[in-house]
Amino acid sequence: MKNDTASAPKQLVTNEVSKSSKLWKEIRKNKILYLFISPFYILFLAFGVFPILYSIFLSFQSWNGLGDIKFVGLAQFQYMLTEPVFWTALGNTFAIWFISSVPMLLFAMIIAVMLNVPLLRFRGVYRTLFFVTNVTSIVAVAIIFQSIFNNEYGLLNYFISLFGVDPVAWINNSTLVKFVLGSMVVWRFTGYNAIIYLAGLQSVPQAMYEAAKIDGASPIQTFFKITIPIMKPVILFTIIMTTIGSMQLFTEPQILLGDDGGIGSSGLTLSLYMYNEAFLQSQFGYAAAVSWALFILIGGFSLINWKFVNRL
Amino acid sequence: MSSLQSKILLHTGLLIGVFLSVFPFYWLAVMSTSSSSEILAFPPNLFFGDQLIINVQNVFASINFFQATGNTIFVAVITTVGTLFFCSLAGFTFAKFQFPGKTFLFVSLLATMMIPSQLSFVPQFLIMASIGWVNTFQALIVPGLAGAFGIFWIKQYCEESVPDELMDAGRLDGCGQFRLYYHVALPILRPAMAFLGIFTFVGIWNDYLWPLVVLNDSSKFTLQVMLAQLNGIYNTDYGMVMAGTLLATIPLIALFAIFSRQFISGIADGAIKG
Numbered sequence: 001m002k003n004d005t006a007s008a009p010k011q012l013v014t015n016e017v018s019k020s021s022k023l024w025k026e027i028r029k030n031k032i033l034y035l036f037i038s039p040f041y042i043l044f045l046a047f048g049v050f051p052i053l054y055s056i057f058l059s060f061q062s063w064n065g066l067g068d069i070k071f072v073g074l075a076q077f078q079y080m081l082t083e084p085v086f087w088t089a090l091g092n093t094f095a096i097w098f099i100s101s102v103p104m105l106l107f108a109m110i111i112a113v114m115l116n117v118p119l120l121r122f123r124g125v126y127r128t129l130f131f132v133t134n135v136t137s138i139v140a141v142a143i144i145f146q147s148i149f150n151n152e153y154g155l156l157n158y159f160i161s162l163f164g165v166d167p168v169a170w171i172n173n174s175t176l177v178k179f180v181l182g183s184m185v186v187w188r189f190t191g192y193n194a195i196i197y198l199a200g201l202q203s204v205p206q207a208m209y210e211a212a213k214i215d216g217a218s219p220i221q222t223f224f225k226i227t228i229p230i231m232k233p234v235i236l237f238t239i240i241m242t243t244i245g246s247m248q249l250f251t252e253p254q255i256l257l258g259d260d261g262g263i264g265s266s267g268l269t270l271s272l273y274m275y276n277e278a279f280l281q282s283q284f285g286y287a288a289a290v291s292w293a294l295f296i297l298i299g300g301f302s303l304i305n306w307k308f309v310n311r312l
Numbered sequence: 313m314s315s316l317q318s319k320i321l322l323h324t325g326l327l328i329g330v331f332l333s334v335f336p337f338y339w340l341a342v343m344s345t346s347s348s349s350e351i352l353a354f355p356p357n358l359f360f361g362d363q364l365i366i367n368v369q370n371v372f373a374s375i376n377f378f379q380a381t382g383n384t385i386f387v388a389v390i391t392t393v394g395t396l397f398f399c400s401l402a403g404f405t406f407a408k409f410q411f412p413g414k415t416f417l418f419v420s421l422l423a424t425m426m427i428p429s430q431l432s433f434v435p436q437f438l439i440m441a442s443i444g445w446v447n448t449f450q451a452l453i454v455p456g457l458a459g460a461f462g463i464f465w466i467k468q469y470c471e472e473s474v475p476d477e478l479m480d481a482g483r484l485d486g487c488g489q490f491r492l493y494y495h496v497a498l499p500i501l502r503p504a505m506a507f508l509g510i511f512t513f514v515g516i517w518n519d520y521l522w523p524l525v526v527l528n529d530s531s532k533f534t535l536q537v538m539l540a541q542l543n544g545i546y547n548t549d550y551g552m553v554m555a556g557t558l559l560a561t562i563p564l565i566a567l568f569a570i571f572s573r574q575f576i577s578g579i580a581d582g583a584i585k586g
Contacts, residue, residue, distance in 0.1 A: 023412055030411040032489050037402040037417065040458040044424055047455040051432035051439060058435060065438075111329055114322055128572045129330045132337075135568045135575075137518040139536045140557045143543050144336045147343060147550065153352045155339065161354075191333055192579070199580030237583055248430055251520050255540055271430060271521075278434045279525055287434045295431045 058288035065282045076289035086290070088265050089273040090297075092178065096269065097246035100182035105238060107190045112197030113223075127198070130191035141184055142255035146171075149180045171256065174266035181267055184252045189245070193238045200234035201227065236309040240302050247298045250275065270294050340561070343554035344368075351550045367555035374546060377559065379531060380538040387449055387534060388516040391456045395512045396505055398458035403466025404497045408479060409489070418467075425460045437525055451526040452534070456516065462508050465582060469504035470497060507578030510571045517564060535560045 027034075059076055063069045080086050111130060115123055133141075148155045149170040157167040170176045204227060212222045228235075250271040253261055259276055261268025274294065278287035343351050346361035371377055406418055436455070437446075445451040474497050482496040498505075520536040527533055533541070542556045568575065 026412050030409070033405050033409050033411045036405040036489070036493075037463075039398040040402055040421065040460065040463060041417070043455060043458055044460075047436055047439070048424060048427070048432060051435035052427070054435035054438070055431060058438075107329075111326070114326055117322060120322070124573070126326050126330065127576055128569075130333055131572065131576050131579075132565065132568060133333050135514055135564055136337075136561055137520070137536055137539075137564070139518075139520050139539045139543075140340075140561045141336070143539070143553060143557050144340050146543075147351070147554070148336070148339065153354060153356065155356060158354060158356050187333070187336065195576055195580050196583040199577075199584045203584060234584065244428065248428060255543065258544075274430065274433070275521070275525075278437070284434055284438065291430050291434060295428060298428050 055288045055291060058285050059292055061285040063285045065284055069285075072285070076286050077292075079286065080289055080293060085265055085268070085273065086293075089261070089268045089270045090293075092261070092265075092267060093247060093249065093269045093271075093297075095178050096181050096185070096249060097243065099178055100185040101239070101242045101246060104186045104190050105193060105235075105242065107186070108193035108238070109197055111190070111194035112201055115194070115198050116201040127195060131195055132191070133188050134192040136188070138184075138188070138251040139255055141188055142252050145180065145184050145187075145252075146256050172263055174264055177257070177262060177267045181249070181252050181256065184256075185246065185249070189242070193242070196234060196238055197231070200231045204230050232309060236306060239305045239309060243301050243305055244298055247271075247294060247301065270297070337561075337565075340554055340558055343550060344558040346551055346554075348548065348550045348552075351554075363551055364555065367551040368559065370549065370552040371542070371556040371559065374552065375538055375542055375556070376531070377538070377556065380533050380535045381560075381563075383449070383532060384517060384534040384536075387452045388513050390449075391453050391516050392509050392512045394453070394457040395459060395462050396509055399462030399508060400466050400498065400501055400505060401493055402458065402463045404470050404474075404493050404501070405489075406463065407467045407470035408474060408476075408492075408497070421460045421463060425464070433521075433525075440526060445526075447527055447529050447532055449532070452516075452519075452523055456512075459512075462512070465508055466501060466504055470501060474500050503574065504578075506571065506574045510567065510575050511578065514564060514567070514575075 060071060060073055061069045062072045062076070114120075115126060115130075120126075150157070151169040151171050152167060154167075154170065156170070161167065168176065170180050208226055208230075209222060212226055217225065248271050249269045253267040253269050253272050254275070256262075257267045259272070259280060261272055270290065271294065274287050274290040277283045277290060342358065342360055344367055345364040346357050347363045347366075350357040350361055350363070406414065440446050440451045445454075478496055478500075479492060482492045487495060518536060519534070520540065523534045523537050524540070527537060530538075530541070539556060539560050543553050546553055
């Protein structure tokens with residue numbers, strides 16, 4: 001149809017049509033460029049957009065994967081909100097996030113400030129050794145930590161016994177187990193965040209520090225009045241990434257505690273809960289509803305973080 | 313405080329951090345060289361034992377370690393090569409050409425990075441099931457062949473380092489768009505590609521949840537799924553489980569040791585510029 005208008009006599013073609021035929025010509029001229037960028041969009045439509053639409057559809061259905069799909073409206077969401085295990089998982093996810101993110105980002109900042117000291121020797125070696133934790137697989141980390149925190153024979157229990165403390169059942173204690181899970185996150189990501197903070201620190205113009213020095217500012221004042229404000233976007237980035245990562249915590253509790261999240265579901269996270277409902281209970285509709293709750297939580301949390309950091 | 317004192321304090325602080333970060337690896341190595349009874353002994357054996365070979369033999373006897381490693385390498389290499397090709401081509405296109413809809417397409421690409429994978433997880437599995445891809449390597453490879461992050465990363469790098477003059481020179485020589493990509497941009501993009509390649513490879517190597525869901529035949533298992541199985545079934549034989557964990561970790565640490573500079577500065581650049 002567009003080709004027809006393009007071939008029409010020039011004086012009859014309105015401005016609007018000639019504009020759109022020009023656009024069409026431009027698109028055709030560049031068709032190879034669209035081909036170059038198309039793989040991403042094809043994959044994204046097939047494995048991104050379509051699944052998301054499908055997941056909206058699923059969350060309103062009751063389906064066990066084999067029998068009939070039955071429309072149940074909001075029933076999955078209603079059930080979710082009255083299901084105590086959902087709230088346990090939500091609370092656990094939140095608790096582990098809080099336990100891990102605050103110390104992790106604090107340690108990361110301290111390490112970054114230490115690594116940023118001018119003329120520090122072995123900076124590259126330190127950087128590599130701090131970062132290596134992040135490259136390791138979570139499965140391996142979880143297996144190692146499982147043995148360190150073993151209820152009876154763990155290394156940590158041996159260590160505290162040297163100070164006369166009785167062995168602690170780390171993994172069976174509903175409070176301590178959250179710290180065990182949090183410690184894996186802290187171990188894995190402190191170095192990663194420190195490297196990001198270090199890169200941020202190194203991008204602060206040296207002249208600003210010199211000016212502050214001339215004005216007689218103390219190192220503490222300089223840190224809070226110059227470094228932190230300049231670092232705000234970087235800090236925001238790490239907080240949001242940490243939040244998104246923590247909300248999706250799955251492998252650590254699954255390896256450490258098994259599919260059910262341990263005694264009394266004390267280490268059950270939302271992701272693990274979703275996995276159980278979908279792949280062990282075959283409640284695909286309900287699992288889709290849980291994934292939407294997770295999505296809303298991540299989105300809402302990122303927004304709160306963003307507002308909070310911007311006010312600093 | 314004298315400068316020597318503050319130096320000592322600084323390095324002490326850093327060394328404590330390094331100790332905490334490296335110790336679990338040391339402990340893994342110690343456990344891999346110990347028998348299960350030594351691991352469970354109280355006090356435990358804090359130094360290397362002499363059981364490494366036996367533990368490793370036990371790993372090979374109870375799981376098909378080489379097959380799992382082969383599967384992992386196969387999936388990781390193909391995904392990495394595909395990602396490098398598709399992302400660099402798309403990133404180059406976004407960085408160096410003008411075409412209708414470019415801004416819209418690029419912004420929607422960035423927006424996809426905000427969507428958490430959990431949201432599409434269940435339906436993605438159902439799609440795989442309906443097209444018969446459950447328990448196949450395609451299910452692991454195809455969805456990961458081109459990612460928004462990789463395209464974004466290459467575009468940023470390309471804008472800064474591929475000069476327009478060079479593009480014009482290429483055009484004068486009669487290069488079409490693909491030859492501009494292949495002969496002009498690609499050689500310059502090498503450092504960015506190195507980072508993206510390692511990043512992708514490590515990510516695929518360590519991926520656990522998706523392979524766990526999609527694969528159900530142990531001959532198809534990747535290393536991480538195999539490792540979790542080993543831990544679940546044989547966790548009474550700690551020495552063996554630890555030897556398996558060590559074996560699955562060493563290749564990554566070696567890769568990281570070789571490329572750590574590119575990898576770390578890549579991560580840092582991405583966070584600061586992105």
